[in-house]
Amino acid sequence: MSERLNELKQQIQALSYAYYVLDAPTTEDNVYDALYAELVAIEAKHPELVTADSPTQRVGGIVLDKFEKVPHDVPMLSMGDVFNEAEIRQFDQRVRKELGVEQVSYTVELKIDGLALSLKYVDGQLVQGATRGNGTIGENITANVRTIRSVPLKLTEPLTIEIRGEAYMPKRSFAQLNAQREVDGLALFANPRNAAAGSLRQLDTKVAASRNLDTYLYAVADSSVLDVTTHSEMLAAIADLGCHVNREYRVVDSIEAVMAYIAEWTDKRSSLPYDIDGIVIKVNDFAAQRQLGATVKVPRWMIAYKFPAEEQST
């Protein structure tokens, strides 16, 4: 029986990964539903065989009375914002001067307009999900994070690692949620970011599970756990571990190429199924990042170019 149970868990996990992480469903919903129903039935008969990484354990039906505070051993820093080309060029000049080089490789990424998230794994098992909080103390929202289908409950490797990123609500989920709140006479959320934050701060996990949240993961608290020397290699490594990584990142070798990427996504951002509020520009090489270091509040090797505030439609 436990053999069939493990087979079902692997099959369901593979289908769920394809659907929620690769955004490429490989089977009809009814096939998934039948496998899931069989797993639920076997676990109901053999509760001793239920494991924390079973797909049935995502919505625990837990109602907390509060969120406990948890420390971030490695502070979750924010980043400096820039608003125009001149400031981007100043960043590039400072970086090349401090590194003593003519040319620097940058990783450019979409800045997801969501809520910063920390995911701690021990031997590959998800043991804690937390908010950024003030950067050194966050809130333990593990029960809610487990309900996000793109968050792996178990990594493909038994690593002990802290992976960070953004939880967000897709635009379509936001529109559906506000439409239902309108019908129910409830206050509407102002934007998907507030809706995602409000959903993850729900004490009732069933509510969080109903909000169709998603994640894009883009950092590791201690990259020495992985055999990587650059940010782009790290992104590929956490994608291989089963994390949802945004595919639009690029490695570029000039600030001109950074500008071109910004121009491209300034035009295309409204067509994305999720909100972005800027472009993140990072020195790609980890040794160079260490050489540049950080101020008390922000790293000196990355900046966020923020899009101009959108005209509010009247």
Ligand SMILES: NC(=O)c1cnc(N)c2cc(Br)sc12
């Ligand atoms: N890809 C990234 O690095 C990224 C994307 N979206 C965000 N909201 C943030 C925030 C920080 Br801090 S980094 C980052």
